[in-house]
Amino acid sequence: QKNKQQQKTNEPEVDVIQKESPLKIELNKINLTNLNVDYGDEISKTFAQINLKQFETKINELGLDKNKFDIDYINLKDAKINANLHLVNQQSTSNTNTNSQPFNLILNKVTTENIQIKYTNTAIKRAPQGMDFNHLNFTKLNLDLRDFKMIHNEIEGSIKSASIQEGKGLNIQQFRTDFLYGETQTYLKNFYLKTPKTLLKNQVVLSYANQNQLTNHPEKITISADLNQSKIGFSDILYLVPDLKNTVPFNHYPTAVLNVDAAVRGKMNDILIQRLNVSGLDDLNVSANGRIKNATQPTHLFYDLTIQNLSTSSKTIYQLIPKNTLPENIRIPSKLSVKGKAKGTTEIINTQLFLTSSLGNANIDAKLDMRKKDAEEYDIKADLEKLDIGTLISHHELGKISAKFSVKGKSFNPEKANALINGKIIAAGFSQYVYQNIDLKAKINQGIFETKVDSKDSNAQLNLAASGVYKTDLTNVKLDGNISTLNLKKLGFYADPLNISGEINADFAHLNPDDLNGSLHLKNFKISDSVTVLPIDEIKLTAISSAEMNQLNLASQIADVELKGQFKLTQIGDALSQTINEYYQFQESNPSIKIDPHQYFTLNATIKNDDLIQRFVPDLKHFETISLNGTYNSDENKLNLEGQIPQLTFGENTIEDGKILIDNN
Numbered sequence: 001q002k003n004k005q006q007q008k009t010n011e012p013e014v015d016v017i018q019k020e021s022p023l024k025i026e027l028n029k030i031n032l033t034n035l036n037v038d039y040g041d042e043i044s045k046t047f048a049q050i051n052l053k054q055f056e057t058k059i060n061e062l063g064l065d066k067n068k069f070d071i072d073y074i075n076l077k078d079a080k081i082n083a084n085l086h087l088v089n090q091q092s093t094s095n096t097n098t099n100s101q102p103f104n105l106i107l108n109k110v111t112t113e114n115i116q117i118k119y120t121n122t123a124i125k126r127a128p129q130g131m132d133f134n135h136l137n138f139t140k141l142n143l144d145l146r147d148f149k150m151i152h153n154e155i156e157g158s159i160k161s162a163s164i165q166e167g168k169g170l171n172i173q174q175f176r177t178d179f180l181y182g183e184t185q186t187y188l189k190n191f192y193l194k195t196p197k198t199l200l201k202n203q204v205v206l207s208y209a210n211q212n213q214l215t216n217h218p219e220k221i222t223i224s225a226d227l228n229q230s231k232i233g234f235s236d237i238l239y240l241v242p243d244l245k246n247t248v249p250f251n252h253y254p255t256a257v258l259n260v261d262a263a264v265r266g267k268m269n270d271i272l273i274q275r276l277n278v279s280g281l282d283d284l285n286v287s288a289n290g291r292i293k294n295a296t297q298p299t300h301l302f303y304d305l306t307i308q309n310l311s312t313s314s315k316t317i318y319q320l321i322p323k324n325t326l327p328e329n330i331r332i333p334s335k336l337s338v339k340g341k342a343k344g345t346t347e348i349i350n351t352q353l354f355l356t357s358s359l360g361n362a363n364i365d366a367k368l369d370m371r372k373k374d375a376e377e378y379d380i381k382a383d384l385e386k387l388d389i390g391t392l393i394s395h396h397e398l399g400k401i402s403a404k405f406s407v408k409g410k411s412f413n414p415e416k417a418n419a420l421i422n423g424k425i426i427a428a429g430f431s432q433y434v435y436q437n438i439d440l441k442a443k444i445n446q447g448i449f450e451t452k453v454d455s456k457d458s459n460a461q462l463n464l465a466a467s468g469v470y471k472t473d474l475t476n477v478k479l480d481g482n483i484s485t486l487n488l489k490k491l492g493f494y495a496d497p498l499n500i501s502g503e504i505n506a507d508f509a510h511l512n513p514d515d516l517n518g519s520l521h522l523k524n525f526k527i528s529d530s531v532t533v534l535p536i537d538e539i540k541l542t543a544i545s546s547a548e549m550n551q552l553n554l555a556s557q558i559a560d561v562e563l564k565g566q567f568k569l570t571q572i573g574d575a576l577s578q579t580i581n582e583y584y585q586f587q588e589s590n591p592s593i594k595i596d597p598h599q600y601f602t603l604n605a606t607i608k609n610d611d612l613i614q615r616f617v618p619d620l621k622h623f624e625t626i627s628l629n630g631t632y633n634s635d636e637n638k639l640n641l642e643g644q645i646p647q648l649t650f651g652e653n654t655i656e657d658g659k660i661l662i663d664n665n
Helices: 002-020 212-214 234-241 243-247 314-320 569-581 611-616
Strands: 028-040 044-061 068-085 102-121 135-151 154-167 174-181 185-194 199-208 222-233 256-265 268-278 284-293 302-313 336-343 350-358 360-369 377-388 398-411 416-431 432-443 450-456 458-473 473-487 499-510 519-528 532-534 538-544 548-557 560-564 601-608 620-623 626-633 640-650 653-663
Touching: 222 234, 234 243, 302 314, 398 432, 532 611, 569 626, 569 640, 611 620
Parallel strands: 068 102
Antiparallel strands: 028 044, 044 068, 102 135, 135 154, 154 174, 174 185, 185 199, 199 222, 222 256, 256 268, 268 284, 284 302, 302 336, 336 350, 350 360, 360 377, 377 398, 398 416, 416 432, 432 450, 450 458, 458 473, 473 499, 499 519, 519 532, 519 538, 538 548, 548 560, 560 601, 601 626, 620 640, 626 640, 640 653
């Protein structure tokens, strides 16, 4: 009994001793030379060979109970390691013991020299290109690591030098940095990374309240980054991330070297760009500074940028933008450069930009507020210098334009807009003529508009004033003007010398040709060539349209015409052509042309003998008034035309008491 009692008394003491005195391993120095290991396990398909010339270390502490390890130095030299493992599922199945001590590691110095490591996971197929973490072949691994610490989730140290080569293309020629991953800061300082195509240097510092912000609130992180005269080889990026090979810009520039010189400060959601210089993609050059807020939130984006230079070419732009981004008719200048300032959001824009290009120059000063649909506000000033609009929009009749414009107002919707427009065309090419010295003024208010054109061009001197209402379509259109001279030959509209001058007045309730209501009045007109001046009496055109009737009346010194019935001006000509083509093929029929039913008209016209006709038909010596009367019905496809020619002399031929009769009944 005494022994049993003594045994009970001693048992707790053993447990206490075991708890207070766990297993301890004390090592000081280890030195291994010329070590060869060949290991194989057929069951797990694990094979390894290690050929080691020199390994030495000094251990200050191995605290297994506290997960605390303090190593003075590790020196590994001239080693070859070849490991083949068969790891089908590499997902970690270990459970973290939340009650265990945090892992603490101190490495005062680690050096490796002439190390070769080959690792193969035989369960995974070899990747065709790029970094393959299941198949690694490091032919060179040299490292000088100092003052490394991993304490309480913080990691820091200093890589004095490193050089790494991997068989599939990685070639880090030089690498050094001071690094820290801490509770409130992460950085790479004195950073230097060099490969055959990449050079990164200087520092990146991230500051935050706690490590939780790194993943959950990146917008609150403060960054301070400097990349001085650095360059990035795209081939190095594709080695690490080969899936990028089919994405812009790597798909067109897989071997490009991007030159970067940049310095940024501030929070991730409020970045101050002290400098940004980028080049290397063909002739792309970017030089800018400024501030960007909320870059990851487009609805709250704010930017304030100064662009010292943004220059490139059409070739580079087409390589960088997705296909079909631009309309087919838009052409980008072969060379272009942009300088200036841009400030605002996705809805508020304030820019002062100057564009120089192979297709002309433009100076744009624009303020836009697009926060409210149909109530947008804008104040735009544009100074264009020999800008080749025709080439830019693929319009062969348009040429270069030099002009100054200003537009200020509210709403882009013509029906709701209230705006003022002022412009001066210094020179503008159209149809092989360059118009010069034209002033434009316009205003619009809730669809009601007024426009004035004052042209002092020597071959197109005129003053025109137009007004009207735009509500879905144009109504109440009025035009008043005076044409001092229009030189049709110089302007490219007529082959022989021909000048026109006169006054014009128009008033139309609608401009829809199928619902035309209004009048056109020309007076005091003169037509002249280089020798003769021919005055023209008044010309009046009156149009009346209703649901029951259409009527056109023309009164002039050369002809009076009345066309009356139910018809559409946009269709009646095609309808007549189809009828005539049944007998005479003047032109090929187009079956796709749509012609509405129930169209008809009566025609009454007289053609008067006037010197003006003989000016254009010189062989027409004389004739007495010709009368024409006709009818047409599109449903019945019937055409009737009767004419009286009392007397006509054309060249050496004379007609007396002539009659015209056309009837397809």
